[in-house]
Amino acid sequence: xxxxxWQYILAGVVVGAIYALIAAGFVLIYQVTGLIxxxxxxxxxxxAMTAASLAGxxxxxxxxxxxxxxxxxxxxxxxxxxxxxxxxxxxGVTLIFITLGLDxxxxxxxxxxxxxxxxxxxxxxGGTAVTIFGGxxxxxxxxxxxxxxxxxxxxxxxxxxxxxxxxxxxxVANPPIASTFGIPLRTFAFWSFVVAAAxxxxxxxxxxxxxxxxxDMGLTFGLAGFVAAxxxxxxxxxxxxxxxxxxxxxxxxxxxxxxxxxxxGVGFFILVxxxxxxxxxxxxxxxxxx
Amino acid sequence: xxxxxxxxxxxxxxxxxRVQVLWDVSLSVxxxxxxxxxxxxxxxxxxxxxxxxGLVPPRSGRIRVNGEDVTGMAPERLASRRVALVPERRGIxxxxxxxxxxxxxxxxxxxxxxxxxxDLDDVFGLFPALVRLRDALAGSLSGGEQQMVAIGxxxxxxxxxxxxxxxxxxxxxxxxxxxxxxxxxxxxxxVTILLVxxxxxxxxxxxxxxxLMQRGRIVGTATSEELAQSARHVYLESHGEAxxx
Ligand SMILES: Nc1ncnc2c1ncn2[C@@H]1O[C@H](COP(=O)(O)OP(=O)(O)OP(=O)(O)O)[C@@H](O)[C@H]1O
Ligand SMILES: [Mg+2]
Numbered sequence: 001x002x003x004x005x006w007q008y009i010l011a012g013v014v015v016g017a018i019y020a021l022i023a024a025g026f027v028l029i030y031q032v033t034g035l036i037x038x039x040x041x042x043x044x045x046x047x048a049m050t051a052a053s054l055a056g057x058x059x060x061x062x063x064x065x066x067x068x069x070x071x072x073x074x075x076x077x078x079x080x081x082x083x084x085x086x087x088x089x090x091x092g093v094t095l096i097f098i099t100l101g102l103d104x105x106x107x108x109x110x111x112x113x114x115x116x117x118x119x120x121x122x123x124x125x126g127g128t129a130v131t132i133f134g135g136x137x138x139x140x141x142x143x144x145x146x147x148x149x150x151x152x153x154x155x156x157x158x159x160x161x162x163x164x165x166x167x168x169x170x171x172v173a174n175p176p177i178a179s180t181f182g183i184p185l186r187t188f189a190f191w192s193f194v195v196a197a198a199x200x201x202x203x204x205x206x207x208x209x210x211x212x213x214x215x216d217m218g219l220t221f222g223l224a225g226f227v228a229a230x231x232x233x234x235x236x237x238x239x240x241x242x243x244x245x246x247x248x249x250x251x252x253x254x255x256x257x258x259x260x261x262x263x264x265g266v267g268f269f270i271l272v273x274x275x276x277x278x279x280x281x282x283x284x285x286x287x288x289x290x
Numbered sequence: 291x292x293x294x295x296x297x298x299x300x301x302x303x304x305x306x307x308r309v310q311v312l313w314d315v316s317l318s319v320x321x322x323x324x325x326x327x328x329x330x331x332x333x334x335x336x337x338x339x340x341x342x343x344g345l346v347p348p349r350s351g352r353i354r355v356n357g358e359d360v361t362g363m364a365p366e367r368l369a370s371r372r373v374a375l376v377p378e379r380r381g382i383x384x385x386x387x388x389x390x391x392x393x394x395x396x397x398x399x400x401x402x403x404x405x406x407x408x409d410l411d412d413v414f415g416l417f418p419a420l421v422r423l424r425d426a427l428a429g430s431l432s433g434g435e436q437q438m439v440a441i442g443x444x445x446x447x448x449x450x451x452x453x454x455x456x457x458x459x460x461x462x463x464x465x466x467x468x469x470x471x472x473x474x475x476x477x478x479x480x481v482t483i484l485l486v487x488x489x490x491x492x493x494x495x496x497x498x499x500x501x502l503m504q505r506g507r508i509v510g511t512a513t514s515e516e517l518a519q520s521a522r523h524v525y526l527e528s529h530g531e532a533x534x535x
Contacts, residue, residue, distance in 0.1 A: 182369030182398025
């Protein structure tokens, strides 16, 4: 019993790392544009499916992974340019519906391009499973955790130690005043979509060898990433990181003890709980800066 | 031959929401001048500043900076014309450190690191109180210190035109005097300043002349001496009988 709970926790850490990446995308876009992008999970799907199909066609795994991340980033750029930017005068509710529409559209695109069959992707490296206190982690899990370290480390360095990163924080803190100093809010909005999509895509790519890739995986990952972001307060990248791991562990332990069918339900339950306890998190800041 | 004014505002009308706030406002500021805009609450002073910086574009009329028509230009583009704002209620970037706030003032300049370091030293020279606070979060500072940050940040833009919207607001007299001392030194250095100020005595201290604003219109002009005089007058009024409309 204890041994299996430990195993669930390890599994939770692995998916939690991916939730954290997707949550980081929610936070980035929310902070820079004031918008909750419900299409966030689909970037992971685009990444995973692109990598799996390219690798399936014979491309080396790492090359396929690289192209998949670029594909996700381009998708994010197009979402912003074609759907968000033209509607930036719309109200917050309209923009939320636009992102929900994007979510459905991208999933449809995934279905159209790749069909309903799951695609598999080889682990990035061979090697044997790692055993920690009797629990087992597949080699790919180390790639997943390494990805989190690199992504969150890079975000930290960017926001704390670069001039442009500081300007983004200024734009978040006071958009109109930042603009009077030449800080380009719309350019930052564009890049928040690109970077959020790239990070989401990367999450999909690194988890694909463990979960395999399906056209509808964005639904689960999007929901989980959103819950993780809300858990973390929606305004903080460290919060997204912690929220991802906390949610991953809760979901996997609950799913393991109850049944895997409960995983999404547990995620929803936690969302409702957080929204009841912290209702200002979502629509409290109705300002948009897309 | 007359020199082109740094700022020319020509008959602008500006609407906020559904209310027209500015009516045919015209003014100009020549290079090196320090000009005040005085007027009661709600006169439209902040809206006028907003129209100049592009935050609240006017519905009609023209705004020129150094002769270039900038009417309706987005704030981020106008920043590269070296117009810098010290906004009402300071508008500092609260979660950034003092140093980061100052550096952001220079964003439009795309300057080299070494230049920025020298300019930072300049600002710290003008506001020595900020030196030991350089790594503190700007949001944690006192109102007076935040005002220094807001002024220093605008100076980092190396402005051709410095706009200040009520920099004395909510500050203790001593801090206010210190900050206006710094503004006086800037004026001496030849920085062109347009200052919104309700405190006539403070305005008279650094400004050569003033525009009087009321209900969205420029209703008159005054010299520095006239400002100082009416400051005394207003003082007597508010300490004697109740002032009239
Ligand atoms: N967003 C807005 N929508 C509608 N009316 C507005 C808006 N902002 C300001 N106003 C109105 O415009 C008028 C001028 O406001 P403004 O802030 O420019 O005045 P001000 O001279 O700066 O006043 P104060 O000295 O109090 O700062 C006021 O009557 C105000 O109520
Ligand atoms: Mg005002």
